[in-house]
Amino acid sequence: MGAVLGLTNGLGAVNAALLTLGRRIGASMVAVMVIVILLQVFFRYVLGNALAWPEEASRFLMLWMTGLMAPTAFRRGGFVSIEMLTRLLPTAASAILSLVLLGLSLVVLIVGVKIGWSEVTGLGGRFATDSLHYPTTLDFNTIQKVPKSWMMLSLVVGLGMLISVCVELILRSLITLVGHAENLNEIPYSVMGGAE
Structure with missing residues (x-):
């Protein structure tokens, strides 16, 4: 048990x-x-000349933000869940149900990574964005379109982090089930802004 706890x-x-x-x-x-969205609002409604890139840039940032922050919500139980059944069940049965659900989640996440990776390396990932560019030289003389695979990579990174969290939660549930929960380090909740 010491090795599993460690x-x-x-x-x-x-x-x-x-x-x-x-x-x-x-x-x-x-x-x-x-900032990008406010810039677009200013250009569209004040100057009357909408920019081409802010919508795509916002989508790119939103996808990466989701991929990077969703694992925290999962680790802290921040996803929407129905807890009525687990609260009605005895502790051992509730823990077993949680393990089954986490196991199913792990399977779905692994399949998701495979799908995400096929999107990054497949046909869709070979295209470039319509309006996002990045410089390829320090003097900004040469620019290139951002590949869509960079956007799709957010799915793979997010799911990879979710898998790591899911494995941790499975191990924590197993340790709790055998009665050694007091030896586990707590998951801190303080940086969630006090939201319950």
Whole structure:
């Protein structure tokens, strides 16, 4: 049991670090997305000349923000769930039901990664965005369109992080089921802004 506890707490520490980084990058992306949208509103309604790239840039940022921040919500139980049945069941039966649901979630996430990777490397990933460009030289003389695979990669990264969290939650549930929950490191909730 000591090895499983060590593995679980170690994976929890890795997940905590990755999710903290993901939340910070995701929050930055939200800030940039708001600026881009406000810029588009200004150009469209004040200057009467809409820009071509803000909508696509906002979509790009939103997808990456979702991929980076969803694992935190999953780890902390922030996804929508129906808890009535698990609260009515005895503790052991509730833990077993949670394990079954987490196992199903893990299968779906693994299939999702395969689908996401096929989108990144497949036909759709070979195209470029319509209006987003990036410089290929430091003097900005040469620009290239952003590949759509960069946008689709957000799915793979997000699902990969969700798989890591799901494995941690499965291990935590197993340890709780055998009665050693007191030895697990707590999942911190303080940075959720007090939302319950």
